[in-house]
Each structure stands twice: as C-alpha cells, then as structure tokens.
Amino acid sequence: MTTRRDFLRTGALASAASLAGPALPVALHAADAPAPLPPPPPGSPELVAQDEAYWREVAALYPVADTPTNLEAGFFGMMATPVLAAYHRHIDRVNRESSHFARLAYPALFMEARRRTAEALGVAPGEVTFSRNATEALQALIGQYNRVQAGDTVMYADLDYPAMQQAMNALAARRGATVARLDIPEPATLDGILAAYTAAFDAHPRTRLLLLTHVNNKTGLIHPVRAIAELARARGIDCVVDAAHAFGHVPLALPDLGVPFAAVNLHKWVGAPVGVGAMYIRADALERIDRAHGDEGPLDRIDSRIHTGTSNFAAIMTVPDALDFQAQIGVARKAARLRHLRDAWAVPARAIPGVDILTPDTPGMVGALTGFRLHGDGSTARNAAIARTLLEEFGIFTLARPGIAKGDCVRVTPALYSTPADGAKLVAALKVLAARG
Secondary structure, three states, X not given: OOOHHHHHXXXXXXXXXXXXXXOOXXXXXXXXXXXXOOOOOOOOHHHHOOOHHHHHHHHOOOOOOOOOEEOEOOOOOOOOHHHHHHHHHHHXXXXXXXXXXXXXXXXXXXXXXXXXXXXXXXXXXXXXXXXXXXXXXXXXXXXXXXXXXXXXXXXXXXXXXXXXXXXXXXXXXXXXXXXXXXXXXXXXOHHHHXXXXXXXXXXXXXXXXXXXXXXXXXXXXXOOHHHHHHHHHOOOOEXXXXXXXXXXXXXXXXXXXXXXXXXXXXXXXXXXXXXXXXXXXXXHHHHHEOOHHHOOOOOOOHHHHOOOOOOOHHHHHHHHHHHHHHHHHOHHHHHHHHHXXXXXXXXXXXXXXXXXXXXXXXXXXXXXXXXXXXXXXXXHXXXXXXXXXXXXXXXXXXXXXXXXXXXXXXXXXXXXXXXHHHHHHHHHHXXXXXXXX
C-alpha cells in the first residue's frame, strides 16, 4: 500500500521541469500585482515601532474592511496582498495541473515549505511536520503521549486552551491517571507564576505531562515557558507547549523553550492561508509519541505521528511566501509594533476607574493580545454584552473569552493593519462603558 510518506518520497524525486510547471500567462495576475513592501527605517525595533509613516505603508498591504474596526485579529491573520497574490497563483496552478501536479511536483514543494518552517523555528526539518492547525497537532501530541501510567498525574492551568484541556482529560481517563489544574494568579507576575507552578508540582509529585501555553489566547499573558520547563524537567515532567499564538507574534526559537513537544499555527501571526499549523517533536523525544492510527511507517520519522489526509496544497505552497513577507518586516520589529499598538490602548485604559487590564506591562510578558474586565465582573453574560456593545454602539469588534479562574474577559487583539487611533477609539468607548457601571 502506498503511504503518504511514499508519496512524498516519490514526488520529491520529480524532475526540475515538473516542479517548475508551465509558466503562467503574463496578464493572469497583473491586475493583482501588489506594491512592494518598503524597507524598514533604521533604528531599534522599539524606535521603528513608532514610525507611523512606515507602518502606514505596511498597513496598506492589508486589504482590511473599513468597518467595523477589527480588534479581534487573534482568530486568524489576514494575508498581506503579496501573500494573497501568491496564494491565488498557487490555487490556479493546483487547479490547472490537477493530480499530475499533486502526485509529481507538490511533494517536493511540501518538503521545501517544511524546511523553511523548521528554519524559521530554529529546528531540524525532521522535527516538524504540517497539520491543519495547532489544535490538531496538540491533540496528536497529547493523545499519543505514551509515558502516562495509572496513578500518574497530568496538569494544566485555567488559562490553557479548552480543547487542549479536554485532550489532557481524555488522556488521563484512558490511562487511569488523575488531572491536576492550577490557576494562574491575578495580577500576574513572573515570580507569582513560577511560585504557582512550583506549588502545583510539589502538591502532585506524580505529574508526568504538563500542558503549557506560551502566548495565552484569553488574557494575552506570555508565560515564562523555559523557566517553568526547567522546574518540570527537574521533576521528570515532560512539557507540551501550545505556541499557537507565538509564531510570528513574538520572537520564537523552539530550542530556547527547552521543551520536547510544541505546536504552532502559521495562519495566525505568520499570515499564511487558513488551515496550516505545525507539530514539533524534538528528535530525542520522538519515541515518547506513539504512531498515529496504527501507522506502520518508520519509528524514527515524525510523519508517522500525525495524519491530516489530503492537505490544502495551495495553502502549504504559500507558507514560504508568508515567511518571506514577515522576514522583510523582521520578527523583532513586528513584535515591537504589536506591543506598541497594545500599549496605545491598554496603558491609558488601565487608568480608567473600573477598567481591569489583565496583563502586566512588564516587558516580555505581553504582546498584542490583552484581556480586560469592567468593574471586576467576570460573568459570561456581562462580558458577552460588553463585546456586543462595543460592536453595535461603537463599531469596534472584540471577543469575549471564557474559562479563566477569576471569570470571563474581553480580548483585544490589534494587528499590523491597526493604528494607534484604533486604540484611542477603544479607550474612548471604555470610558463611556466604565462610567455606566
């Protein structure tokens, strides 16, 4: 039986002529040709982050709708026009060349996209493979982790993503293990977070697997993953990291996290088409993850650990285009700009009586994402109503987020097409809402 790995190996040997394919008609996408991205101005990332003239040129490459003001960029990342144009070209090629392309040319393009992704993450190509999203990759990593035994403990925090909490619950149920949950302290501090994990480890000495979120999707808190992982490793605990919101958002080199397992998205902050994520298994930890669904492929290959079926060819092919666009801006400059846009609203909003900002202003502990509550009210109905009012009355799109120990919040997420004026618009709205009580 021909497996997906056989398919990839066979296709990777296709001729250069097959890879190149027939040239597109010159006029096919001429009308869609985007303006080039200007080079970034000189200076530190923090200085460049404040250069509004430069960022207006960057924002012009994102065809965002005029209304509403979108401050919910955390769901998925809009493709910049050069990336979108490339995606269109790839879709046309896939559709035009059909199975001849998919069988012979695509596998090598898949491998190149994987190589580029691994390079951007600072790991070997054989340590990553594509998934449809970070959730799918994390479900494989958690569900197929084979070192949890009866009587062991798996652990996660209130801020971890609900689907991943559920995967941890299911693993524990299958293996006869117990589940331990800790609550991240509010207000969050580096010392407070480390103390909470230390106390949880001490209380549950048989913890075997820990779920960690790098950049939290609810409040925006950036966890000190490496420091927590060091505490865990000293106790024989493996960490699986949900980095869905980290890649392309903040500087990220997976080896620096010091963890054996992680998953990322490329359709959020990297700006690839929707439907592309990646799974990371450090080479020396591969044996800790079982092969997927009775796979009979080699034990020493990551490909046997996840099966997504037929992938979106054009989406994968667009990954290098998205990485190229992000590289032109630079991850450090992008991270600084996103933090600048967050601070443009969160810092003045913190001074409004009744507005509770849930992430600290400490460098390294927050990026673009930040959650807030009004008057300490964490009820689901109240936060849903705030998000609805911001949209219907003020024309600002945000998102209510549940599952936090101290209650729900409203998440605010600017993107590269956002402006400080968008933040000022939100601050003005929050003053009105907070005054209403």
